[in-house]
Amino acid sequence: MDRRNLLKAVAVGAGTAVWSGGRALAQEHFPVSVNENLWKGINRPKNPEHKTAVEAAHVPVITAPAKVKAGEPFDVSVAVGKVLHPMGPMHWIEYLQLDIGNEPAGTVVFRSRGYLKPETKLTVVLDEGLAGKTISLVATVKCNLHGIWQHYVNLEVA
Ligand SMILES: [Fe+2]
Structure with missing residues (x-):
């Protein structure tokens, strides 16, 4: 060779x-x-309107306003799965990350004991420079058995 x-x-x-x-x-x-x-690779729902069982259990559910104002705080909730994913020593969500477009905003790390449920509420403030644009909030989560899952929502920034 x-x-x-x-x-x-x-x-x-x-x-x-x-x-x-x-x-x-x-x-x-x-x-x-x-x-x-x-x-x-990164898993995404094939058809978000009709998720398979494994998709429904892992795809992040993002709740955020459709329109926000640059420079003003707003709440974003992210839950792992439509019904929250289990958290236990054999099967759990390792982390949940929120990105603003391509830029990481923060990560919540979970442990397997199950004290924390795989959901979080964050307060986000977007830069004034984003006014007049549409941005994506991207949530990425990792399950110890089922890999990495991602979903996003778009927001209009005034
Ligand atoms: Fe899982």
């Missing part, structure tokens, strides 16, 4: 290890079968 093919093989192997790492860890530490397809 020449140097070029060796480097290519190492790069492909490293990428595969990163993507399958979450699934492999979940299967190693928990005696359950894990759907490999859920660990291949």
Whole structure:
């Protein structure tokens, strides 16, 4: 194998290890079968109006006003699942992250003991420079068994 093919093989192997790492860890530490397809990237509902059972349990539900004013605080609630996802030592939500467009705004980290339910209420203030634009609030969550899930809502900023 020449140097070029060796480097290519190492790069492909490293990428595969990163993507399958979450699934492999979940299967190693928990005696359950894990759907490999859920660990291949970020999961989103195929049809948001008709979610499958696994989608309904993991897709973040974002509650926010449709119109907001730049510089004024407003409340955003994010819950994991239409019915809250379970929280326990075998199966739990590891984190919930809110992004303003592509910019991370903050992350809530949960532990497996189940003291906290996988939902949060945040107060957001958007920069004055966003006035007149439409922005996306993007919520991303990670389940220890079912991978990373994401959903968003759009807001008009006055
Ligand atoms: Fe889950």
